[in-house]
Structure formats: structure tokens, C-alpha cells
Amino acid sequence: MKIMIAMGLLLVFILVFSFYMNNQVSDISKDLMVTLGSIEQGVETEQWEKALKDVEKLQMDWEKAIIWWTPMMDHREVDALDHSIARLSRQVSLEEKEEALVEISLAKRMVHRINDREKVMISNIF
Amino acid sequence: MFVVIIRTIILYVLVFIVMRIMGKRQIGQLQPIELAVAIMVSALAALPMEDISIPLMNSIIPILLLLIFQVTVSMISMKSMTLRALFSGRPTMVIENGKILQSELVNLRVNMNDLLEQLRISGYHNIADVEFATMETNGQISVIPKSQKRPLTPEDMNIETRYEGLCHPLIIDGQVDHRNLNSIGLSEKWLKDELKKFGVENLRDIIFSSIDTTGKLYYQRRQNSPGGQEERNKML
Numbered sequence: 627m628k629i630m631i632a633m634g635l636l637l638v639f640i641l642v643f644s645f646y647m648n649n650q651v652s653d654i655s656k657d658l659m660v661t662l663g664s665i666e667q668g669v670e671t672e673q674w675e676k677a678l679k680d681v682e683k684l685q686m687d688w689e690k691a692i693i694w695w696t697p698m699m700d701h702r703e704v705d706a707l708d709h710s711i712a713r714l715s716r717q718v719s720l721e722e723k724e725e726a727l728v729e730i731s732l733a734k735r736m737v738h739r740i741n742d743r744e745k746v747m748i749s750n751i752f
Numbered sequence: 753m754f755v756v757i758i759r760t761i762i763l764y765v766l767v768f769i770v771m772r773i774m775g776k777r778q779i780g781q782l783q784p785i786e787l788a789v790a791i792m793v794s795a796l797a798a799l800p801m802e803d804i805s806i807p808l809m810n811s812i813i814p815i816l817l818l819l820i821f822q823v824t825v826s827m828i829s830m831k832s833m834t835l836r837a838l839f840s841g842r843p844t845m846v847i848e849n850g851k852i853l854q855s856e857l858v859n860l861r862v863n864m865n866d867l868l869e870q871l872r873i874s875g876y877h878n879i880a881d882v883e884f885a886t887m888e889t890n891g892q893i894s895v896i897p898k899s900q901k902r903p904l905t906p907e908d909m910n911i912e913t914r915y916e917g918l919c920h921p922l923i924i925d926g927q928v929d930h931r932n933l934n935s936i937g938l939s940e941k942w943l944k945d946e947l948k949k950f951g952v953e954n955l956r957d958i959i960f961s962s963i964d965t966t967g968k969l970y971y972q973r974r975q976n977s978p979g980g981q982e983e984r985n986k987m988l
Contacts (some may be wrong), residue, residue: 629773630827640813640820671987701805 648744654691655741659734661687666730667717674721681715689708699740707736755804763797766812770819777827781890783840789822840889843864850898860887871895917965924957926974936963947971953978 630685661684668677688711710733717726743750753761770793774786782790796815800806829836846856846867868879870893876882881901886894896902906913920932928940944955946969952958957977962970 629823633823636816637820644813684858699805699807701807752805 636643647694650694651698651741651744652693654687655737657687658684658691658737662730662734662737665714666727667721669699669718669726669730675716677718677726681718684711685715695740699743703736703740707733707740710736756801759804759808760801762808763801763811766815767793767797769948770815773819774822781892783890784967785825785839786822789818793818841928844887846887846893847879847882850880850883852879862887892911915965919962919964921960921962922969923955923958923961923971925960926958928955938963 661680665677665680665684668674668680688708692704692708710729714726714729714733717729764793774789793815796811800811800871825839829839844856844860846853846860846862852864852867857863866886870914871877871879871882871885874893874895876895876897881897882895883898884896888894920936921929922932922938922943923929928943930940933939933943940955943961947955947958947961950971952971952973954977957973957976958971960970960972964970
């Protein structure tokens with residue numbers, strides 16, 4: 627009976643942990659999307675100072691995200707997003723409008739895909 | 753490279769613990785589902801060992817879930833006969849009263865060559881010697897021979913036999929098994945004194961020693977121990 631109790635507790639722990647991780651991924655990706663949207667607005671209207679501040683915020687959000695995402699997500703996808711954020715930061719500081727806008731849409735797509743992959747959906751299960 | 757080493761250690765420890773909890777059955781005695789689970793656990797552990805882009809959690813969680821399912825299924829099987837039959841199947845008679853049950857062989861998709869092979873492995877080279885043969889749930893065939901073909905037992909000869917209990921290993925590779933010594937009410941001092949009578953000064957010089965239910969002490973020295981080479985030469 628002891629082993630069944632242990633297995634039950636382990637199952638509860640795995641379920642709670644998975645639920646918590648799902649929420650974390652969802653919350654972090656929402657924050658990243660909001661910040662990326664704000665950077666996009668700044669770049670489009672060529673408010674570079676505002677965009678730079680948003681990039682700093684994005685980098686801080688990303689540092690937090692990396693802690694949660696790296697142990698859970700495909701490391702290649704996390705690395706790709708990391709590179710994209712690094713490129714975006716440089717493009718905004720150099721005030722390269724077109725390149726920055728392309729990078730923002732790419733980064734948004736990647737965040738969206740990472741978040742989508744964790745959702746309980748038929749397409750993800752099969 | 754160190755990452756690979758650390759990941760390998762973590763996964764090895766995890767698989768070791770999981771397989772220990774799952775049970776002690778040998779590979780040959782596994783139920784088909786147990787074999788499948790063992791292979792799944794191995795595959796889940798092997799992939800992230802070599803590919804560091806796969807998060808370790810993607811292996812750890814499925815391995816733990818397989819452990820939970822396997823332990824739950826085995827516990828349910830212990831409690832319920834119906835579910836046991838569902839999970840593990842039932843033994844099927846393939847030879848009954850000396851007759852091959854062809855319909856059962858078809859159901860089991862076992863051909864005559866497989867049946868003959870299994871019978872030969874069980875020690876029956878002539879199918880005519882077999883009274884009953886059953887295919888067990890783990891795929892092995894157990895055989896009851898015809899009464900004239902089974903080995904002679906002391907009971908057949910009306911011979912009285914003495915009780916034969918377990919033989920207790922007392923020293924293995926120079927290490928005294930205190931648990932066995934205590935279980936039969938003996939001590940290390942007794943063992944030392946007994947072996948001293950045969951010229952053994954140090955218990956570490958003994959590769960194996962055991963005692964049977966009649967109190968007969970068996971021992972063998974290590975080849976490179978004092979007296980070990982002598983003992984070996986005598987044997988040769």
C-alpha cells in the first residue's frame with residue numbers, strides 16, 4: 627500500500643508541476659508578446675528612445691523566461707529566440723527600422739510557437 | 753562534454769531506481785507489457801543522453817509516468833483476477849491429454865515448429881511423451897509429461913527423505929554476510945573459530961563459504977591467499 631501512496635503523491639506532484647509550468651510558459655510568453663508589441667510600435671513611429679527602453683525590458687523579461695523555459699523547451703528553439711532578441715536589440719540601437727520590424731515579427735512568431743507547443747491541443751498530441 | 757557526463761549520471765540513477773521499483777523479474781519472465789515498458793524506459797533515457805538539445809525533463813517525466821502506470825497496473829493485477837487476465841492474459845493449454853489443440857495454436861499464432869522448439873527447450877524431444885503443455889502468459893511453455901515419462905521421485909520408491917532447507921551463504925568474496933549469520937543464530941566469532949580449525953586465519957581469504965541445514969560448513973579459499981594455491985593443486 628505504501629508504494630501506491632508514493633505513486634499517488636508522485637502523480638499529483640507531476641500534475642501540479644506540469645500545470646504550474648504551463649501557466650508559467652503562458653504568462654511569460656504573454657509578457658514577451660506585450661513588450662515586443664510595444665517595441666514594434668516604437669520602431670514604426672521611429673520613437674527610438676522608447677523602443678530602446680522597451681528592448682531593455684524585453685531583455686529583462688527574457689532573462690526570467692530563460693530560467694523557466696530552458697529546462698522544459700527544446701533548447702534549439704530557445705537558442706533561436708535568444709539570438710533573435712540579441713539581433714533586435716542591436717538593430718534598435720542602430721535605428722535600423724526595416725530590419726528591426728522583420729526581427730520583431732520573427733521573434734513574435736517564435737514566442738507564439740513555443741507557447742502553442744505547450745497547449746493541450748489535438749494537433750500537439752498527435 | 754561534462755554536460756553529457758552529468759546527464760548520463762542523472763539518467764542512469766533514475767533508470768536504476770525506476771527498474772528497481774518496478775520489480776525483480778528477469779527479462780525472460782517479463783509479461784509482454786513489462787518488456788515493452790522496459791524498452792520504453794531505456795529509449796527515453798538513451799535519447800537525451802546523446803542529444804543535449806532535448807530537455808532532461810522531457811525524459812524524466814515520461815519515465816516517472818511509466819513507473820506510476822506500471823506499479824498501478826501490477827498492484828491492480830494483484831487485487832483483481834479479472835483485471836489480471838485483462839492485463840496479462842491467461843495461460844492457454846496447447847496439448848491436452850496428449851492431443852495437440854490445433855485451434856489454440858492458431859489463436860496463439862504459434863506454429864508446430866515453435867511448439868516443438870519450446871518442448872525441446874523444456875527437455876521433451878518426443879511430443880508423444882507430453883500429457884499437458886500450457887503456454888504461460890509470458891510466452892513460455894510449461895510441460896507435464898506422461899506419468900511413465902516423468903523423472904522418478906523418492907516418493908515413487910517409498911524412500912524416506914530428510915528435510916532439506918536452504919543453504920545459507922556466510923562469506924561471499926571475503927565479505928561476511930551478517931544477515932544470514934544472524935538469521936540462523938550464529939556469530940562471526942563462531943565462523944572465525946570454525947574456519948581457524950582448517951587453518952584459515954583471515955576471513956578475507958575465503959572466496960565463498962556456506963552452511964547447509966545439516967550444519968555442514970563449506971568453504972573455499974581465494975587462489976592467491978595463503979593455502980589457496982595448495983588447495984587448488986589438490987583439486988587438480
